[in-house]
Amino acid sequence: xxxxxxxxxxxxxxxxxxxxxxxxxxxxxxxxxxxxxxxxxxxxxxxxxxxxxxxxxxxxxxxxxxxxxxxxxxxxxxxxxxxxxxxxxxxxxxxxxxxxxxxxxxxxxxxxxxxxxxxxxxxxxxxxxxxxxxxxxxxxxxxxxxxxxxxxxxxxxxxxxxxxxxxxxxxxxxxxxxxxxxxxxxxxxxxxxxxxxxxxxxxxxxxxxxxxxxxxxxxxxxxxxxxxxxxxxxxxxxxxxxxxxxxxxxxxxxxxxxxxxxxxxxxxxxxxxxxxxxxxxxxxxxxxxxxxxxxxxxxxxxxxxxxxxxxxxxxxxxxxxxxxxxxxxxxxxxxxxxxxxxxxxxxxxxxxxxxxxxxxxxxxxxxxxxxxxxxxxxxxxxxxxxxxxxxxxxxxxxxxxxxxxxxxxxxxxxxxxxxxxxxxxxxxxxxxxxxxxxxxxxxxxxxxxxxxxxxxxxxxxxxxxxxxxxxxxxxxxxxxxxxxxxxxxxxxxxxxxxxxxxxxxxxxxxxxxxxxxxxxxxxxxxxxxxxxxxxxxxxxxxxxxxxxxxxxxxxxxxxxxxxxxxxxxxxxxxxxxxxxxxxxxxxxxxxxxxxxxxxxxxxxxxxxxxxxxxxxxxxxxxxxxxxxxxxxxxxxxxxxxxxxxxxxxxxxxxxxxxxxxxxxxxxxxxxxxxxxxxxxxxxxxxxxxxxxxxxxxxxxxxxxxxxxxxxxxxxxxxxxxxxxxxxxxxxxxxxxxxxxxxxxxxxxxxxxxxxxxxxxxxxxxxxxxxxxxxxxxxxxxxxxxxxxxxxxxxxxxxxxxxxxxxxxxxx
Ligand SMILES: *[C@@H]1O[C@H](CO)[C@@H](O)[C@H](O)[C@H]1NC(C)=O
Ligand SMILES: *[C@@H]1O[C@H](CO)[C@@H](O)[C@H](O)[C@H]1NC(C)=O
Ligand SMILES: *[C@@H]1O[C@H](CO)[C@@H](O)[C@H](O)[C@H]1NC(C)=O
Ligand SMILES: *[C@@H]1O[C@H](CO)[C@@H](O)[C@H](O)[C@H]1NC(C)=O
Ligand SMILES: *[C@@H]1O[C@H](CO)[C@@H](O)[C@H](O)[C@H]1NC(C)=O
Numbered sequence: 001x002x003x004x005x006x007x008x009x010x011x012x013x014x015x016x017x018x019x020x021x022x023x024x025x026x027x028x029x030x031x032x033x034x035x036x037x038x039x040x041x042x043x044x045x046x047x048x049x050x051x052x053x054x055x056x057x058x059x060x061x062x063x064x065x066x067x068x069x070x071x072x073x074x075x076x077x078x079x080x081x082x083x084x085x086x087x088x089x090x091x092x093x094x095x096x097x098x099x100x101x102x103x104x105x106x107x108x109x110x111x112x113x114x115x116x117x118x119x120x121x122x123x124x125x126x127x128x129x130x131x132x133x134x135x136x137x138x139x140x141x142x143x144x145x146x147x148x149x150x151x152x153x154x155x156x157x158x159x160x161x162x163x164x165x166x167x168x169x170x171x172x173x174x175x176x177x178x179x180x181x182x183x184x185x186x187x188x189x190x191x192x193x194x195x196x197x198x199x200x201x202x203x204x205x206x207x208x209x210x211x212x213x214x215x216x217x218x219x220x221x222x223x224x225x226x227x228x229x230x231x232x233x234x235x236x237x238x239x240x241x242x243x244x245x246x247x248x249x250x251x252x253x254x255x256x257x258x259x260x261x262x263x264x265x266x267x268x269x270x271x272x273x274x275x276x277x278x279x280x281x282x283x284x285x286x287x288x289x290x291x292x293x294x295x296x297x298x299x300x301x302x303x304x305x306x307x308x309x310x311x312x313x314x315x316x317x318x319x320x321x322x323x324x325x326x327x328x329x330x331x332x333x334x335x336x337x338x339x340x341x342x343x344x345x346x347x348x349x350x351x352x353x354x355x356x357x358x359x360x361x362x363x364x365x366x367x368x369x370x371x372x373x374x375x376x377x378x379x380x381x382x383x384x385x386x387x388x389x390x391x392x393x394x395x396x397x398x399x400x401x402x403x404x405x406x407x408x409x410x411x412x413x414x415x416x417x418x419x420x421x422x423x424x425x426x427x428x429x430x431x432x433x434x435x436x437x438x439x440x441x442x443x444x445x446x447x448x449x450x451x452x453x454x455x456x457x458x459x460x461x462x463x464x465x466x467x468x469x470x471x472x473x474x475x476x477x478x479x480x481x482x483x484x485x486x487x488x489x490x491x492x493x494x495x496x497x498x499x500x501x502x503x504x505x506x507x508x509x510x511x512x513x514x515x516x517x518x519x520x521x522x523x524x525x526x527x528x529x530x531x532x533x534x535x536x537x538x539x540x541x542x543x544x545x546x547x548x549x550x551x552x553x554x555x556x557x558x559x560x561x562x563x564x565x566x567x568x569x570x571x572x573x574x575x576x577x578x579x580x581x582x583x584x585x586x587x588x589x590x591x592x593x594x595x596x597x598x599x600x601x602x603x604x605x606x607x608x609x610x611x612x613x614x615x616x617x618x619x620x621x622x623x624x625x626x627x628x629x630x631x632x633x634x635x636x637x638x639x640x641x642x643x644x645x646x647x648x649x650x651x652x653x654x655x656x657x658x659x660x661x662x663x664x665x666x667x668x669x670x671x672x673x674x675x676x677x678x679x680x681x682x683x684x685x686x687x688x689x690x691x692x693x694x695x696x697x698x699x700x701x702x703x704x705x706x707x708x709x710x711x712x713x714x715x716x717x718x719x720x721x722x723x724x725x726x727x728x729x730x731x732x733x734x735x736x737x738x739x740x741x742x743x744x745x746x747x748x749x750x751x752x753x754x755x756x757x758x759x760x761x762x763x764x765x766x767x768x769x770x771x772x773x774x775x776x777x778x779x780x781x782x783x784x785x786x787x788x789x790x791x792x793x794x795x796x797x798x799x800x801x802x803x804x805x806x807x808x809x810x811x
Contacts, residue, residue: 085755105789106774135303136312144297144367158192173229186204219272223370282398288308335406337411426484430485451523451527488507491514500780505654507675556769572641578641583625588626662688669700688715720756728769730765
């Protein structure tokens, strides 16, 4: 008996545990996956964790279970201590606290056998000029920023502000206007980025063939603008002395410059901004392409926005980047739909087709971004260490794209699709828009950001309707759009509105007007120009509400597991004692001049703050409320975990407070009239939260103190059964983060796994936010497409008929 085999034993048991849970949770007996199929799913993660052998040897070593000597017993006992309770497996348990029948309907559908995915073989014109990416399904070229036309031969430039023909600034003195793309060096006018000029030592040297990368990239000059010219004469649009940038010992010439310009663009790091980093792309081009600031250029034989699809008849592999670039291991999520032959044997509806969008609506915006952390949810740091992108409130946008691309619900055959996902860089445009002159929709029109984004979305819709036959088929009702920005789908064009709107903002009142405190985002502001003679408001916000619970869904914002690391569901002991009655930490915008008309947060955060200080809520009621100054610089996750109630208040629109509360087992106190919380239309949110009308904010302490202890306990129990629906887990980096957080608590707790109801889900992929969206979408198929659901499930459904009581599930 080799030691190697002994060491494998716990792995067998872990896989066995997964297996049992999966078997118990799958459909009718004859459709249950075999051991091999189930283990396949988790093999990859088990082996990344333990770094041993291959999936096959794991199965062969199943034998070892027979050896019942002392060592084995010890190992089993140890595993038992580190094993979490099994997640619920019966449909009625999994549907706890759901409203209506969507959840049971989903689980009662018969899974069907997967077949080999369709594959495509169309050629693109001119091989996309060697710069673009051919979509072999449509035969269309997708071009990177800088290139356009049907074969990516036409220039499609993004000039720097006031750039002359030599790509240098054309008005040091006669133009004082400042812009982020104002460039004192030489402009890379594919993306509007600035570098040291070619006549300096660390300047940019373009290749003779403009399709090739530069011979020397050069040190970036982005956000580094001169305060003087070379004669020492003042220029108005910058502040850095000329010598510091262009002198002998300046940034562009010296090996060790005494002044350094900022290094913020994706792909570069180090004090001299010359160490290359892996750049962020959708699912890292699946390991089959090269990432250029968000645009994947696929290796031969691969295609799609993430190079995740294989051209028909091509079976060669292009050398495995996951091996040659070890830092890719932690971020590439294996995609299910393109598996050929399928390794995931069964599938369930809904089937969702994911459009490969034209670059203007998608990857261009990533290529134009200024900060590495803009638009993405993860990035690479020094030495290509993966990390979360920091605070990106709209991170669910890139996240959902990867989730749809890798989902088992994705179909590569649009003809069979129940839904169509339209991945546009809507929120990313907001980040780029605030800083730069272009892109604009329509070109050159300077409207508000919300207008620009809505126009981009409209153009994207027109492109889809012209390019594919599917938009018109059901009047757009089966098209899914994600509107991550603060005021959600309030201002989507009425042509798009029939579709499924996913957003974080469940505002229901009609008519409605923008409530942002930030003018650029005000969707009620009229915009007029020659191409827009009609009032755009009549086509957008005045034509529909922000959210229609029948066809839309309010979905969680993204929080990585490390953001809720002190949650009792992740193994932390903090929440065992909740000694703060109620808690809120957030922006109040009360500094003079910041929000003069008190528009932010409907003036709720501010009014509550004043009431709380006047009433001495902290001293009298143990309610912590306010910004960092008021609440103290403590660990936010710990504070949420040690509070019984947590406030859910709006910001400029949505604010991810319901998620924060639920992920920490804190009971949400919702204060925003006529706005539904996350999943409120499909979950029994009323049974796990308190809602206080805006008019009653002065009674908050009395209302909360009147909640009886048994009701609090009941709500807490309800949260521990549903919290997993409020977090996303299915991408590689997220599940690894969750495992790390849990492992930290387990080792701090003498090697024991936490034993509480919610902890069963700590690292489970079951029923997360994305799965919840898919399960709900299933019930939407008849309405959105006219297709019936499979008849079998009608018989097994309980009598409940979509009432608000959740009778189908909770009992
Ligand atoms: C594992 O734990 C369960 C319950 O906690 C216990 O009943 C069982 O005997 C344990 N098994 C071993 C091998 O320690
Ligand atoms: C600024 O001066 C340059 C030449 O020095 C000229 O080409 C350009 O047109 C001038 N621009 C403006 C706005 O006057
Ligand atoms: C990081 O990734 C980039 C791009 O793949 C590569 O050029 C660089 O050598 C890597 N750096 C390290 C330290 O591995
Ligand atoms: C938004 O713009 C409209 C129209 O200009 C204006 O009436 C309204 O006060 C603005 N809203 C906010 C919150 O500034
Ligand atoms: C809160 O109190 C401050 C100080 O008294 C006052 O200036 C401000 O207007 C109040 N804000 C609200 C929204 O009541």
